[in-house]
Amino acid sequence: MSGILKPLRIGTVTLETPLVLAPMAGVCDLPYRVIARRHGAALVCAEMVSAKGLVYGNKHTRDMLTVADGEHPLSMQIFGAEPDIMARAAAAAESCGADIVDINMGCPVRKVVTNGEGAALMRDLPLAEKIVAAVVRAVSVPVTVKMRTGWDAASFTATELAKRCERAGAAAITVHGRTRDQFYSGTADLAKIAAVVRSVSIPVFGNGDVTDGRSAERMAEQTGCAGIMIGRGAQGNPWIFRQVEAYLRDRTVVPPPTAKERCALILEHFDSLLAFKGEYVGLREMRSHASWYTKGMYASAALRQRINKAVSPDEFRGIIREAVSVFEKRVD
Numbered sequence: 001m002s003g004i005l006k007p008l009r010i011g012t013v014t015l016e017t018p019l020v021l022a023p024m025a026g027v028c029d030l031p032y033r034v035i036a037r038r039h040g041a042a043l044v045c046a047e048m049v050s051a052k053g054l055v056y057g058n059k060h061t062r063d064m065l066t067v068a069d070g071e072h073p074l075s076m077q078i079f080g081a082e083p084d085i086m087a088r089a090a091a092a093a094e095s096c097g098a099d100i101v102d103i104n105m106g107c108p109v110r111k112v113v114t115n116g117e118g119a120a121l122m123r124d125l126p127l128a129e130k131i132v133a134a135v136v137r138a139v140s141v142p143v144t145v146k147m148r149t150g151w152d153a154a155s156f157t158a159t160e161l162a163k164r165c166e167r168a169g170a171a172a173i174t175v176h177g178r179t180r181d182q183f184y185s186g187t188a189d190l191a192k193i194a195a196v197v198r199s200v201s202i203p204v205f206g207n208g209d210v211t212d213g214r215s216a217e218r219m220a221e222q223t224g225c226a227g228i229m230i231g232r233g234a235q236g237n238p239w240i241f242r243q244v245e246a247y248l249r250d251r252t253v254v255p256p257p258t259a260k261e262r263c264a265l266i267l268e269h270f271d272s273l274l275a276f277k278g279e280y281v282g283l284r285e286m287r288s289h290a291s292w293y294t295k296g297m298y299a300s301a302a303l304r305q306r307i308n309k310a311v312s313p314d315e316f317r318g319i320i321r322e323a324v325s326v327f328e329k330r331v332d
């Protein structure tokens, strides 16, 4: 047993368990964060927002930082490359209700890195350190940094960057065990995460390819990380947090949710999305969530096709209610 399953302190914030939901653009909006918290994520991370968008009052960016009562503790992630703008954005995030401000140094997307933001900061360590120091000075909540292992196979800068982040006052670090060059290909390099864990004394979250209890245990044992961040494994699958928790506690394998539970959560998630984003956006965004929720279930491909054609909330709900009886006969 790894012994990882205990409360974890990130500066002034104490997490009940070390299991957290990764920030994911297009996934971790308010409705899903509330669901993930209720299903056992000890910390949820909002989608990354542009520091410039936040500072220059972009309404869409501000809307992305709306917070619900049920989701604290909540981490808000900002990306940018200018220390002053990042500091002001962090202060804005704090005033929106962030319990933790996270700095994105891992985003691999071309549009982001060509501006020197996201993973590009792994190639400019002095600037990265300045950004962390400026953000730490600007807020009273803990500041964390999320990074990859490096830019490419030839530049494993995560240990050096982690040390600089710690020196600049970061309260914790997350390492996704891939380089920027890899995007999402290959597998997470746990040895590199372990090297970062050894190089700093602040908590390090291991991230990458955790999809169940066993992969979580492997992450904990092979890296010595203090916490585990789960991304894609939690898409349409908030149950993963309790499953991982039970496995890490005593290797209990919690059975997957029944068709009825899945469909009930889809309907609840849908209502919350409609209330938060309106009918047009809610219906469209729910298509991706619904396909994740039903992945691997009997006739899920046919269900997806029907869902994608649904033009009204009532039609969508009808399809999901019908699906329960189909799933119940054929799965579980």
Ligand SMILES: Cc1cc2nc3c(=O)[nH]c(=O)nc-3n(C[C@H](O)[C@H](O)[C@H](O)COP(=O)(O)O)c2cc1C
Binding pocket: 022, 023, 024, 025, 026, 027, 046, 047, 048, 077, 104, 106, 107, 146, 176, 207, 208, 209, 210, 229, 230, 231, 232, 233
């Ligand atoms: C759809 C999607 C959106 C993402 N958006 C963000 C983001 O906004 N900020 C960030 O730091 N990482 C983002 N990531 C990366 C994840 O947080 C995580 O580091 C990565 O998916 C590896 O973890 P996993 O194997 O558990 O998914 C995103 C990943 C996905 C799949």
